[in-house]
Structure formats: C-alpha cells, structure tokens
Amino acid sequence: MALRPIPDADADLSDSGFSGSVRDLVAAAAAMRKAGRAPGVLIGHSLGGAAALAAAGEIPEIAAVATIAAPMDADHVKHLLVGSLDEVIARGEAEVSIGGRPFTIRRWFVADLSAQDQESRIGDLRRALLILHSPQDATVGIDNATRIFVAARHPKSFVSLDGADHLLTSPKDVQYVAEIVETWASRYLPSGAPLRSDSQSGFVSVEETGEGAFQVEVTAAAARFVADEPVDVGGLGSGPTPYDLLAVGLGACTAMTLRLYARGKELGLDAVKVKVGHSRTAEGTDLFVRRVELEGDLSPEQRTRLIEIAERCPVHRTLEKGAAIETAAGEEPKAAVEQATQHARDMEQACGREG
Structure with a gap:
C-alpha cells in the first residue's frame, strides 16, 4: 500500500x-x-x-x-x-x-x-x-x-x-x-497462488477494479497485475493494453520455444531477448513486428536455424491461423479441458526434435 x-x-x-x-x-x-x-x-x-x-x-x-x-x-x-x-x-x-x-x-x-x-x-x-x-x-x-x-x-x-x-x-x-x-x-509477502499443475486448465481471470474507465485486474497462474488503456483514449495508463498482452504472449512463447530447442540441441545460446510491437497496416490488418536477439557462441547457421524455429512457436501459429472463440455466460467454456500441459507439447513439436 x-x-x-x-x-x-x-x-x-x-x-x-x-x-x-x-x-x-x-x-x-x-x-x-x-x-x-x-x-x-x-x-x-x-x-x-x-x-x-x-x-x-x-x-x-x-x-x-x-x-x-x-x-x-x-x-x-x-x-x-x-x-x-x-x-x-x-x-x-x-x-x-x-x-x-x-x-x-x-x-x-x-x-x-x-x-x-x-x-x-x-x-x-x-x-x-x-x-x-x-x-x-x-x-x-x-x-x-x-x-x-x-x-x-x-x-x-x-x-x-x-x-x-x-x-x-x-x-x-x-x-x-x-x-x-x-x-x-x-x-x-505471500508467494501467491501455486504455479500451474497438470490438473489446472490454464484459465486466466480478468475483473474490473472500478478504477478509471477501463482498468482490470488480471490473475494468471502465480501472477497478478492490472491491464488498462492509454490516457489518450480515456484510460489511466496504469498497465499493459490488451494488444500489449497479445504481444507479450508472442514474445514469451518465442523465447521459451527457442530455449527449449537450444537446450535439446546443446547450442551455446546464453540469452534470448524478444521485442514485439503491434500496429495495423494500410489495409487494416494486424501486424506484429518481432525482433529476436540471440546472445552466445552461435554459428551463422545456428542463428538462422533459431530464427526459423521462432516462426514455429505455438502462439505465432495461433496468430497466423486464427482461433475459434467460445463464449458462455455464467459457466466454464468447454475449452477448459485444454490444459496448460498441451502448450508444452506444442512447443516441443514446434522445435522439431528431428531438425
């Protein structure tokens, strides 16, 4: 406080x-x-x-x-x-x-x-x-x-x-x-909610705080934070915007996928930094611009391969293909059966163990 x-x-x-x-x-x-x-x-x-x-x-x-x-x-x-x-x-x-x-x-x-x-x-x-x-x-x-x-x-x-x-x-x-x-x-301070386990669905919770016009509190796994809209559109500017959070998902998934691949191939990847921005093209379509920085003792061929792997991350594929959204009132959507462990399996598949 x-x-x-x-x-x-x-x-x-x-x-x-x-x-x-x-x-x-x-x-x-x-x-x-x-x-x-x-x-x-x-x-x-x-x-x-x-x-x-x-x-x-x-x-x-x-x-x-x-x-x-x-x-x-x-x-x-x-x-x-x-x-x-x-x-x-x-x-x-x-x-x-x-x-x-x-x-x-x-x-x-x-x-x-x-x-x-x-x-x-x-x-x-x-x-x-x-x-x-x-x-x-x-x-x-x-x-x-x-x-x-x-x-x-x-x-x-x-x-x-x-x-x-x-x-x-x-x-x-x-x-x-x-x-x-x-x-x-x-x-x-208490450590917060336990990390996700195999039995958890991967749901996040979003609830209005009553502060400003748009501020909401987000609970995801062990994290709790606020999301908001910028001041120039009537928000308080107190947290990431919804599109910021989409960009976070893409950036986080990219970094995790690259780490999983590098560990499996025993590459000398010391650190990964991903920057993601969102905008709209002149045609009105959404554009996510991603910049991947790789640190470590990597050959040019390995760096090229890692960038290719970045294109395979599950969130990248979801954004490219689009996703169905099921909305229900007062009950859990059927998508609850898709648990967080599926995301890890998707990342392993994206890494292409054979490649």
Missing part, C-alpha cells in the same frame, strides 16, 4: 491532519480485508512514512513497513513552520512553503502533531522495517533516519539514497527506490 509523499500543490495539508491520515490507512486496510485482500506491507514517503509507522500497529496483517525520507516525529514538521508558527497560533492558519510548494497549515493540525508519540510506536512496532533516506535531504534531515533506526527493533534495515533530494525528483532515484523496496518486501 503506497502513500502519497506530499499532497498536490493545491491541496490543504491540514484537511485531515496526521491522526486523520492514520485513520484513513487503518480504514483502507479494513476495506481490503473485507474484500479478501488485506495488505501485507505499508510504504510511506515523508510524513506519509510517519503515518505508516503509526498505522502499522493497528493493522494485524502488516508484516513489514518501508519508509522513505520520513521524519522521526510527526512534530518534526513544525520546524518547517519557522516564521509562520506565530501566525498559525494567532490567526488560526497560515500558508507555508514545504519543498517549494505552498500549503495551508491550521492551528489544530499543529496541536495534533504535538500529541503524537512516535518513539513508543516505533519501539513497539514488531514488524520488519526498511528505512530509506538521503544524506542530502534538506527538508527532513538524515538524523531522522538514525533516530528511527535506533528506536526500532530488529529486523530493521537502512539504505542510503545518496544524492537524492527529499521529493525524489530524479527518475533514477525513483527507480532505485522501487527496485530496493520490491526486492526487500518480497521476503514478507
């Missing part, structure tokens, strides 16, 4: 207050629990990190918390109000600049911050903790990360975001943080 680092520029920072943000997190977790998808990890940036630390103890399913540029104390925000705190107290509110953005701060918001006891919460957290912070953070100093780390119990980890600013305005910093958190969090 992710928290926004800082509200939008035109938002009111004191709309809900720190306590309100914590209540919102607990309520969101309760809604997810009711839907059968209780969160296992909380991730928060800046004051959102402090809220994640405060809320985690009230959400029993949370196994781990990651904070990014988080203050040790919610009260830490008051140091950003230098020159404005007297105005807040006297007038009841004032506009301040945080990270170069204007926010309205109200008197009750300041009082709410002062009432928080983060050190006790962190000491009693009893969840795995990952702290990410930049030594160059000019908004929330690195000493906050030190204090959080000292207050927390093991297991706890710290990652220095050297060179990053508070808002992670560099895309490289964002990518780095995402990769670190993803790898770390995987240790504390």
Whole structure:
C-alpha cells in the first residue's frame, strides 16, 4: 500500500491532519480485508512514512513497513513552520512553503502533531522495517533516519539514497527506490497462488477494479497485475493494453520455444531477448513486428536455424491461423479441458526434435 509523499500543490495539508491520515490507512486496510485482500506491507514517503509507522500497529496483517525520507516525529514538521508558527497560533492558519510548494497549515493540525508519540510506536512496532533516506535531504534531515533506526527493533534495515533530494525528483532515484523496496518486501509477502499443475486448465481471470474507465485486474497462474488503456483514449495508463498482452504472449512463447530447442540441441545460446510491437497496416490488418536477439557462441547457421524455429512457436501459429472463440455466460467454456500441459507439447513439436 503506497502513500502519497506530499499532497498536490493545491491541496490543504491540514484537511485531515496526521491522526486523520492514520485513520484513513487503518480504514483502507479494513476495506481490503473485507474484500479478501488485506495488505501485507505499508510504504510511506515523508510524513506519509510517519503515518505508516503509526498505522502499522493497528493493522494485524502488516508484516513489514518501508519508509522513505520520513521524519522521526510527526512534530518534526513544525520546524518547517519557522516564521509562520506565530501566525498559525494567532490567526488560526497560515500558508507555508514545504519543498517549494505552498500549503495551508491550521492551528489544530499543529496541536495534533504535538500529541503524537512516535518513539513508543516505533519501539513497539514488531514488524520488519526498511528505512530509506538521503544524506542530502534538506527538508527532513538524515538524523531522522538514525533516530528511527535506533528506536526500532530488529529486523530493521537502512539504505542510503545518496544524492537524492527529499521529493525524489530524479527518475533514477525513483527507480532505485522501487527496485530496493520490491526486492526487500518480497521476503514478507505471500508467494501467491501455486504455479500451474497438470490438473489446472490454464484459465486466466480478468475483473474490473472500478478504477478509471477501463482498468482490470488480471490473475494468471502465480501472477497478478492490472491491464488498462492509454490516457489518450480515456484510460489511466496504469498497465499493459490488451494488444500489449497479445504481444507479450508472442514474445514469451518465442523465447521459451527457442530455449527449449537450444537446450535439446546443446547450442551455446546464453540469452534470448524478444521485442514485439503491434500496429495495423494500410489495409487494416494486424501486424506484429518481432525482433529476436540471440546472445552466445552461435554459428551463422545456428542463428538462422533459431530464427526459423521462432516462426514455429505455438502462439505465432495461433496468430497466423486464427482461433475459434467460445463464449458462455455464467459457466466454464468447454475449452477448459485444454490444459496448460498441451502448450508444452506444442512447443516441443514446434522445435522439431528431428531438425
């Protein structure tokens, strides 16, 4: 579950207050629990990190918390109000600049911050903790990360975001943080659905999420992700499009087929990379453009043969020949009897063991 680092520029920072943000997190977790998808990890940036630390103890399913540029104390925000705190107290509110953005701060918001006891919460957290912070953070100093780390119990980890600013305005910093958190969090999340077995049909499940006009959640074997349409056609752009997924199927099947062939022939194929794009021709027909990159100690003849094998992959043949589609309401289509193991047999046939 992710928290926004800082509200939008035109938002009111004191709309809900720190306590309100914590209540919102607990309520969101309760809604997810009711839907059968209780969160296992909380991730928060800046004051959102402090809220994640405060809320985690009230959400029993949370196994781990990651904070990014988080203050040790919610009260830490008051140091950003230098020159404005007297105005807040006297007038009841004032506009301040945080990270170069204007926010309205109200008197009750300041009082709410002062009432928080983060050190006790962190000491009693009893969840795995990952702290990410930049030594160059000019908004929330690195000493906050030190204090959080000292207050927390093991297991706890710290990652220095050297060179990053508070808002992670560099895309490289964002990518780095995402990769670190993803790898770390995987240790504390369930492994997901079991991989397909011979008895499974190969069905995928697609269900609307209610977000945006087109977003759907896809469940396939052990994977779960969202698919969507681009922003320019009314979607959120939050995931691959349906045609992207078709291209993925072709690319994945190509790589797997080539690997199966190379292993059977004991070729020196080190790696396969397949890129697939979709477009439509002037005549209105669909065109999938596939580029296959082969790495390894391969002769020109072997490379040529592998490209020929790529043309035999089962998904390639399906797209070329077309497929019948059977649709039924409220019951499993008869195609359920075609199990995932058939695809493996198709790939072996495509490889042409005799060739």
